[in-house]
Amino acid sequence: MMAENKLPARNEDFSEWYNQLVLRAELADYAPVRGCMVVRPYGWALWENIQAALDGRFKATGHVNAAFPLFIPMSFLEKEKDHVEGFSPELAVVTIGGGEKLEEPLVVRPTSETIIGYMYSKWIKSYRDLPVLINQWGSVVRWEMRTRLFLRTLEFYWQEGHTAHADAEEAKEEMFRILDIYYNFAVNEAAVPVFKGTKSESERFAGAQITTSIEGMMQDKKALQSATSHYFGTNFAKAFEIEFLNKDNKLQLAETTSWGLSTRMIGAIIMTHGDDQGLVLPPRLAPIQAVVVPIFKNDAEKSKVMEVADRVFKELKAAGIRIKMDDRDNVSSGFKFNDWEMRGVPVRVEIGPKDVEKNSVALARRDRPGREGKSFVQQTDLSTTVAGLLVEIQDALLKRATEFRDANIHDAKTYDELKEVVKDGWAFSYWCESRECEAKVKEDTKATTRNIPFDQPSEEGTCIVCGKPSKRKVYFAKAY
Amino acid sequence: MMAENKLPARNEDFSEWYNQLVLRAELADYAPVRGCMVVRPYGWALWENIQAALDGRFKATGHVNAAFPLFIPMSFLEKEKDHVEGFSPELAVVTIGGGEKLEEPLVVRPTSETIIGYMYSKWIKSYRDLPVLINQWGSVVRWEMRTRLFLRTLEFYWQEGHTAHADAEEAKEEMFRILDIYYNFAVNEAAVPVFKGTKSESERFAGAQITTSIEGMMQDKKALQSATSHYFGTNFAKAFEIEFLNKDNKLQLAETTSWGLSTRMIGAIIMTHGDDQGLVLPPRLAPIQAVVVPIFKNDAEKSKVMEVADRVFKELKAAGIRIKMDDRDNVSSGFKFNDWEMRGVPVRVEIGPKDVEKNSVALARRDRPGREGKSFVQQTDLSTTVAGLLVEIQDALLKRATEFRDANIHDAKTYDELKEVVKDGWAFSYWCESRECEAKVKEDTKATTRNIPFDQPSEEGTCIVCGKPSKRKVYFAKAY
Numbered sequence: 001m002m003a004e005n006k007l008p009a010r011n012e013d014f015s016e017w018y019n020q021l022v023l024r025a026e027l028a029d030y031a032p033v034r035g036c037m038v039v040r041p042y043g044w045a046l047w048e049n050i051q052a053a054l055d056g057r058f059k060a061t062g063h064v065n066a067a068f069p070l071f072i073p074m075s076f077l078e079k080e081k082d083h084v085e086g087f088s089p090e091l092a093v094v095t096i097g098g099g100e101k102l103e104e105p106l107v108v109r110p111t112s113e114t115i116i117g118y119m120y121s122k123w124i125k126s127y128r129d130l131p132v133l134i135n136q137w138g139s140v141v142r143w144e145m146r147t148r149l150f151l152r153t154l155e156f157y158w159q160e161g162h163t164a165h166a167d168a169e170e171a172k173e174e175m176f177r178i179l180d181i182y183y184n185f186a187v188n189e190a191a192v193p194v195f196k197g198t199k200s201e202s203e204r205f206a207g208a209q210i211t212t213s214i215e216g217m218m219q220d221k222k223a224l225q226s227a228t229s230h231y232f233g234t235n236f237a238k239a240f241e242i243e244f245l246n247k248d249n250k251l252q253l254a255e256t257t258s259w260g261l262s263t264r265m266i267g268a269i270i271m272t273h274g275d276d277q278g279l280v281l282p283p284r285l286a287p288i289q290a291v292v293v294p295i296f297k298n299d300a301e302k303s304k305v306m307e308v309a310d311r312v313f314k315e316l317k318a319a320g321i322r323i324k325m326d327d328r329d330n331v332s333s334g335f336k337f338n339d340w341e342m343r344g345v346p347v348r349v350e351i352g353p354k355d356v357e358k359n360s361v362a363l364a365r366r367d368r369p370g371r372e373g374k375s376f377v378q379q380t381d382l383s384t385t386v387a388g389l390l391v392e393i394q395d396a397l398l399k400r401a402t403e404f405r406d407a408n409i410h411d412a413k414t415y416d417e418l419k420e421v422v423k424d425g426w427a428f429s430y431w432c433e434s435r436e437c438e439a440k441v442k443e444d445t446k447a448t449t450r451n452i453p454f455d456q457p458s459e460e461g462t463c464i465v466c467g468k469p470s471k472r473k474v475y476f477a478k479a480y
Numbered sequence: 481m482m483a484e485n486k487l488p489a490r491n492e493d494f495s496e497w498y499n500q501l502v503l504r505a506e507l508a509d510y511a512p513v514r515g516c517m518v519v520r521p522y523g524w525a526l527w528e529n530i531q532a533a534l535d536g537r538f539k540a541t542g543h544v545n546a547a548f549p550l551f552i553p554m555s556f557l558e559k560e561k562d563h564v565e566g567f568s569p570e571l572a573v574v575t576i577g578g579g580e581k582l583e584e585p586l587v588v589r590p591t592s593e594t595i596i597g598y599m600y601s602k603w604i605k606s607y608r609d610l611p612v613l614i615n616q617w618g619s620v621v622r623w624e625m626r627t628r629l630f631l632r633t634l635e636f637y638w639q640e641g642h643t644a645h646a647d648a649e650e651a652k653e654e655m656f657r658i659l660d661i662y663y664n665f666a667v668n669e670a671a672v673p674v675f676k677g678t679k680s681e682s683e684r685f686a687g688a689q690i691t692t693s694i695e696g697m698m699q700d701k702k703a704l705q706s707a708t709s710h711y712f713g714t715n716f717a718k719a720f721e722i723e724f725l726n727k728d729n730k731l732q733l734a735e736t737t738s739w740g741l742s743t744r745m746i747g748a749i750i751m752t753h754g755d756d757q758g759l760v761l762p763p764r765l766a767p768i769q770a771v772v773v774p775i776f777k778n779d780a781e782k783s784k785v786m787e788v789a790d791r792v793f794k795e796l797k798a799a800g801i802r803i804k805m806d807d808r809d810n811v812s813s814g815f816k817f818n819d820w821e822m823r824g825v826p827v828r829v830e831i832g833p834k835d836v837e838k839n840s841v842a843l844a845r846r847d848r849p850g851r852e853g854k855s856f857v858q859q860t861d862l863s864t865t866v867a868g869l870l871v872e873i874q875d876a877l878l879k880r881a882t883e884f885r886d887a888n889i890h891d892a893k894t895y896d897e898l899k900e901v902v903k904d905g906w907a908f909s910y911w912c913e914s915r916e917c918e919a920k921v922k923e924d925t926k927a928t929t930r931n932i933p934f935d936q937p938s939e940e941g942t943c944i945v946c947g948k949p950s951k952r953k954v955y956f957a958k959a960y
Contacts (some may be wrong), residue, residue: 032598038599040546044546047547071513091576092578096573099571106513106572118512145578
């Protein structure tokens with residue numbers, strides 16, 4: 001790659017590295033409307049793989065998909081006090097339809113609790129109608145002022161699940177079940193290690209009684225909230241009259257949950273695995289898992305090499321590997337190598353005239369650039385070799401990211417130590433769970449509480465800020 | 481089913497039959513915003529099957545998916561004269577964002593030619609970048625005044641493909657290739673017989689040079705335009721400066737196409753196959769292809785019957801049949817039969833105590849209600865029997881719909897005959913292709929030209945309205 005085409009180094013300008021990588025790997029582009037993005041085919045193919053992995057998990061646990069409207073009457077948002085407070089500063093409002101001023105302005109959905117609550121109150125009459133377990137894939141709009149591709153855009157793509165249950169226990173189980181799905185997806189598909197836990201009161205979703213999240217550490221050591229799962233109690237059921245006749249034939253309010261994972265997850269993947277050459281994709285989600293690059297200098301070489309390359313391509317494809325042939329004749333092999341490295345393709349299969357003679361190919365793994373990641377293997381049983389290598393890469397990415405994360409979490413014991421630690425890492429410390437102590441940390445360090453992980457030490461401690469007794473530790477970190 | 485639960489008969493009130501069927505089969509519901517719909521899980525599962533069938537065909541022909549923003553600057557629509565004329569009366573306009581009045585109002589996309597054209601002008605630089613073959617799944621908004629669930633709603637779900645090519649011939653080939661995909665999908669998946677053809681000048685998409693469509697006949701003999709594929713020439717390329725360096729290193733305008741199929745197709749399926757008992761779904765798209773209904777009067781019978789029912793369920797599921805077990809104990813078998821008939825499930829597998837003894841089951845086909853569609857078969861090899869029956873039903877639905885359609889198309893030879901025919905059928909007649917003659921037919925009969933089919937008789941004729949020479953016949957019909 002020519003010098004002017006190099007990405008900024010991560011350790012010099014992480015933010016600019018990220019922005020350029022997104023554009024250069026052709027994952028997304030800026031739309032003409034401020035803060036909006038275009039997800040390009042390569043980025044969307046990644047999102048489709050994320051969707052498939054999650055959708056299968058949702059369906060396996062009894063969820064079904066549906067579609068609710070984009071437009072919500074403004075009055076709906078006002079029915080739940082916390083909800084309207086949380087979202088009203090961020091709304092896009094339609095005031096004109098078909099050339100006429102509308103009597104009631106319509107909000108472009110920032111999230112769909114209200115409109116789905118309204119429909120649930122029509123559909124749910126008896127305990128026999130419960131639980132209702134609906135998910136929706138789509139986009140929502142929040143008028144954000146500072147935007148970044150995938151991380152925070154005016155319109156973003158996500159899934160939002162909305163469920164209604166006969167009792168609180170079942171609703172909470174649902175919230176945790178979904179959080180487990182997100183965790184399992186992040187770790188096993190995206191190779192992004194995350195912590196499951198509860199958000200603090202001040203970081204809760206607008207209208208929720210409990211918000212849980214998964215939180216990952218990016219390579220700049222900032223935290224990224226990667227998905228959330230909420231328990232609403234009867235807040236939305238009260239606001240929208242979601243009532244049912246229970247087994248004793250008495251009217252009862254439903255208990256509801258909602259949960260979402262967005263295209264932000266693509267940002268998490270980029271910032272967890274990417275390197276100075278570009279994107280590094282986990283094989284299980286990569287739109288292209290392996291690329292075949294035939295190498296030749298003249299027509300005689302070409303015909304020999306292409307014969308093997310075509311055969312290898314077919315064999316890998318037949319084995320279910322998502323494979324691409326790069327037989328472009330207007331760019332050099334070096335250009336191709338850089339190109340596919342920028343796009344994060346996990347394995348490159350190089351085939352040159354020497355390989356034809358030796359019945360071999362060169363395999364280059366994306367997660368270990370240069371000589372270290374290169375191996376020369378027999379063509380025989382190549383699909384088994386490549387499939388095995390893909391598993392190895394998937395595991396190696398998770399291992400590397402987990403080690404990096406764990407090495408950058410510090411068990412801060414004093415407030416001074418905490419202040420030092422969160423400059424370039426996370427602190428894992430006892431906290432009294434008061435808003436005051438949380439606000440002080442934020443004020444002093446810009447670090448916020450990420451979540452109170454379910455996984456806690458057995459002993460109790462004292463709040464790192466005020467010294468009062470504390471039952472649980474929390475992660476403090478600067479966050480996206 | 482109780483009398484008050486019966487649908488209106490199709491031949492008494494087709495329109496009310498349709499509306500009630502959509503609600504009662506739980507395909508969709510009315511949203512709180514006028515003209516918007518909620519697609520319920522059963523309807524969305526049908527749409528997901530439609531999506532999968534189409535998406536596979538698009539990808540097999542080299543198309544990729546992407547996502548473009550919901551919001552389009554108002555000024556973009558004004559760049560193509562016909563396009564803005566066509567769409568400006570139907571726009572939903574965002575004038576407020578984040579609590580502030582916007583400097584430039586944003587249109588909620590009614591279709592995405594303009595914003596995609598803008599992005600293509602950024603991405604396409606050289607003939608090597610062409611063709612660009614992008615599709616998008618999503619929703620669009622058109623401020624319609626008279627709405628019907630699935631047929632015409634303010635917001636509707638669809639796919640919209642947008643392609644750019646180096647020359648006109650290739651672009652036209654693309655338009656036809658996609659129309660073939662739509663045709664193939666409608667006939668082979670939805671069992672909806674349709675005609676492929678060219679729309680008249682007055683029925684063209686706003687901004688198109690050629691619009692092609694597939695048109696089907698509903699059971700009320702009205703036509704439903706079920707999908708369209710457009711060739712724009714360089715209209716949008718000019719408006720958005722989509723230019724590339726050709727092989728001679730000269731700047732040249734790209735040729736573009738667009739094409740779409742929407743949730744309207746669900747309306748086509750309902751109105752082509754439904755009967756007075758409810759929905760009738762083509763097996764290839766049905767979310768549930770077969771339902772097992774165990775029948776018993778007491779616990780002793782129940783345990784015997786459920787053993788067989790569970791085994792049958794597992795066997796059919798393992799064979800890849802989309803199967804549902806209806807073991808509800810709070811409703812009668814008769815209620816269940818009606819329930820699944822309303823939902824259009826192609827095959828019902830009934831298992832009672834007698835069947836357990838005889839190693840048999842009763843199969844009821846949805847396309848032939850009552851005794852005629854019932855057969856008693858051995859449990860042995862049941863999955864093969866059911867799979868075969870599903871194929872038979874699929875074929876029978878297409879055959880019946882095709883015969884119905886063909887019996888209701890008349891080769892009107894005089895204008896008086898045409899006027900009579902289009903009261904309750906379609907006319908297939910020569911037409912001079914003038915706007916005047918087309919407008920006269922519409923004025924006199926409310927019938928419009930549907931399309932000029934590619935399949936034409938070899939001889940020429942004279943226009944049914946003005947008597948001038950005519951090269952091609954056209955379908956005239958009242959339409960949705």
